[in-house]
Amino acid sequence: MSQPTHIHKVSNEAKQQARLSEEQYQRMYAESVNDPDSFWREQGQRIDWFTPYNRVKNTSFAPGKVDIKWFEDGTLNACYNCVDRHLAERGDKTAIIWEGDSPEVQDEISYRTLHKEVSRFANGLKKLGVAKGDRVAIYMPMVPQAAYAMLACARIGAVHSVIFAGFSPKAIADRINDCEAKLIITADEGRRGGKTFGLKDNVDEALADNRCPTITHSVVCQVTDGEVNWQPERDVWWHELVADVSHECQPEVMNAEDPLFILYTSGSTGKPKGVLHTTGGYLVYASMTHEYVFDYREDDIYWCAADVGWITGHSYIVYGPLANGATTLMFEGVPTYPGIGRIGEVVDKHQVNILYTAPTAIRALMSKGDAAAKTSSRDSLRVLGSVGEPINPEAWEWYYEKIGNSRCPIMDTWWQTETGGIMITPLPNVNDLKAGSATRPFFGVEPGLVDNDGKSLTGATEGNLVIKQSWPGQARTLWGDHERFEQTYFSTYKNQYFTGDGARRDDDGDYWITGRVDDVLNVSGHRLGTAEIESVLVAHKAISEAAVVGFPHDVKGQGIYVYVAPMTGVTADEALTAEVREWVRNELSPIATPDFIHWSEGLPKTRSGKIMRRILRKIAANEHDNLGDTSTLADPSVVDSLIKHRLNK
Numbered sequence: 001m002s003q004p005t006h007i008h009k010v011s012n013e014a015k016q017q018a019r020l021s022e023e024q025y026q027r028m029y030a031e032s033v034n035d036p037d038s039f040w041r042e043q044g045q046r047i048d049w050f051t052p053y054n055r056v057k058n059t060s061f062a063p064g065k066v067d068i069k070w071f072e073d074g075t076l077n078a079c080y081n082c083v084d085r086h087l088a089e090r091g092d093k094t095a096i097i098w099e100g101d102s103p104e105v106q107d108e109i110s111y112r113t114l115h116k117e118v119s120r121f122a123n124g125l126k127k128l129g130v131a132k133g134d135r136v137a138i139y140m141p142m143v144p145q146a147a148y149a150m151l152a153c154a155r156i157g158a159v160h161s162v163i164f165a166g167f168s169p170k171a172i173a174d175r176i177n178d179c180e181a182k183l184i185i186t187a188d189e190g191r192r193g194g195k196t197f198g199l200k201d202n203v204d205e206a207l208a209d210n211r212c213p214t215i216t217h218s219v220v221c222q223v224t225d226g227e228v229n230w231q232p233e234r235d236v237w238w239h240e241l242v243a244d245v246s247h248e249c250q251p252e253v254m255n256a257e258d259p260l261f262i263l264y265t266s267g268s269t270g271k272p273k274g275v276l277h278t279t280g281g282y283l284v285y286a287s288m289t290h291e292y293v294f295d296y297r298e299d300d301i302y303w304c305a306a307d308v309g310w311i312t313g314h315s316y317i318v319y320g321p322l323a324n325g326a327t328t329l330m331f332e333g334v335p336t337y338p339g340i341g342r343i344g345e346v347v348d349k350h351q352v353n354i355l356y357t358a359p360t361a362i363r364a365l366m367s368k369g370d371a372a373a374k375t376s377s378r379d380s381l382r383v384l385g386s387v388g389e390p391i392n393p394e395a396w397e398w399y400y401e402k403i404g405n406s407r408c409p410i411m412d413t414w415w416q417t418e419t420g421g422i423m424i425t426p427l428p429n430v431n432d433l434k435a436g437s438a439t440r441p442f443f444g445v446e447p448g449l450v451d452n453d454g455k456s457l458t459g460a461t462e463g464n465l466v467i468k469q470s471w472p473g474q475a476r477t478l479w480g481d482h483e484r485f486e487q488t489y490f491s492t493y494k495n496q497y498f499t500g501d502g503a504r505r506d507d508d509g510d511y512w513i514t515g516r517v518d519d520v521l522n523v524s525g526h527r528l529g530t531a532e533i534e535s536v537l538v539a540h541k542a543i544s545e546a547a548v549v550g551f552p553h554d555v556k557g558q559g560i561y562v563y564v565a566p567m568t569g570v571t572a573d574e575a576l577t578a579e580v581r582e583w584v585r586n587e588l589s590p591i592a593t594p595d596f597i598h599w600s601e602g603l604p605k606t607r608s609g610k611i612m613r614r615i616l617r618k619i620a621a622n623e624h625d626n627l628g629d630t631s632t633l634a635d636p637s638v639v640d641s642l643i644k645h646r647l648n649k
């Protein structure tokens, strides 16, 4: 590393406040990896089971035989654990604080109200014929009904598949069709940053011309009262659906290994992967990580500023905190609206103790100097969290000083959609912190570094990050494609889970995540496959070939640099460039909007016809002085022309 490590040691005073002493932590970690069966047998008790489990861990990472089961003979219900079991002692406690896009609008939902709303909606779903095992798509803005919808599905044993509200009609249709969802839950419109955006319109387009034949109904929540088109035989208003249903709905008895949800994420091919999480292990892991990583305490106000459309929202807005009976804050808006100080203002207003957000948000605030910290005191904060991408030391220090007033430890949490919960992280006041390092594995997690040949590396070194043994929150398969699951995660390095990330381990054994080593981009914490964007590009009539690479971006972490070859006879002018940019936004998502669109008659290829992305990456990053070996190129002159016309200067 070019810069010295910024270390923040846990003070003796802070150690007194820690949930665990260093020795307890070491002992617990050792037990968790040496005797996972007994460790998780005990930890599994943190949630309520209808039928207790006898068998704890039954997992195999063996080639061709990947099979992951936890607590397999236990039965439970995730919604019961997140709602019903708190009623006796926490019925009046606020389960969800909802902070609207406008600072004038907010709501507080008690556990009792949550129980009523979720039960009613669950009965509504049943009325529409949704039954245990059916898949239900959810395409919602950040309103409490998004959480109600997820929990209602869990209550009746339906498998939810939340689709991020920024996705296009085509992306919605692809996801619905892959899991053959029966129903979609959406809203008229969403609100963000003082503007509204259509949701039902996108759903209408996704469902048009019988494009999604498995969908019988779309349930529409009235959020903005905006105008919508209506198909009476298919569309149902949420409020009308629940107008005359009972407030009581028995939670379905689910096996620990019954599916809880599918969440699509990007991989290195064009087709998104339907990551499947099951019920028991996921909930135990989400609940335990939420409690330990944030040192969550009963009266805390906890805020994870993610979107429910991503795994962070699933595990740390909904399932983890609610399983722990916490008060979880759900924020409809953006960190910069109506002003740059919004995050701190929300913290002060609700007296937030724990704040969990993403480096891209931190960098966006940091780019405006200290302004984000001027309108609030943030004295209530105790613990900070970061997630989604590597946090650069400058952003870490800024977050620590300006948002946390130099007194709140930052948990840099590394994990993935596939891991279900946090995997590598410090624990508050237990581990020393290093700006930019996710530090230590969580209980039960045994990371390793391997070289490209799969050789295990020891000591301080850098390599590909693998996880050596199963943990309860792990994804069980990809929906309908177990072979791809094995192929993607268990075939590169035998008997280990391959994360797709690279990492460095320092002399103290702390991990530093360096980023993806595959063709996956991380743009503002959003995961995007380069192949996914390329397949949208080549579907445009003016484009014959496309290659997409990432480049370092000050705020977004990575930006998107697109190389496109026009069809014969096409003139690539500004209007066409703008059209292609719009095309990607509309066909995939605004989060995939290219930063640069570079037209070129040819792309650098090997003699066997393979595009040399390594070279394209260097040119996009403006590092073309050091292109490495170009001797296998079919036509080296293409490279000179690309360098000459490079856009990221």
Ligand code: PRX
Pocket (backbone or CB within 6 Å): 265, 310, 311, 312, 386, 387, 388, 389, 390, 391, 412, 413, 414, 415, 416, 417, 418, 438, 499, 500, 501, 513, 515, 516, 522, 525, 526, 527
């Ligand atoms: O590259 C890693 C990065 O985000 C990827 C996972 O993306 P996703 O499945 O969308 O889940 C994001 C939220 C858990 C990882 O493969 N990543 C996530 N957290 C960190 C990170 N990279 C560095 N440091 C982190 N704390």
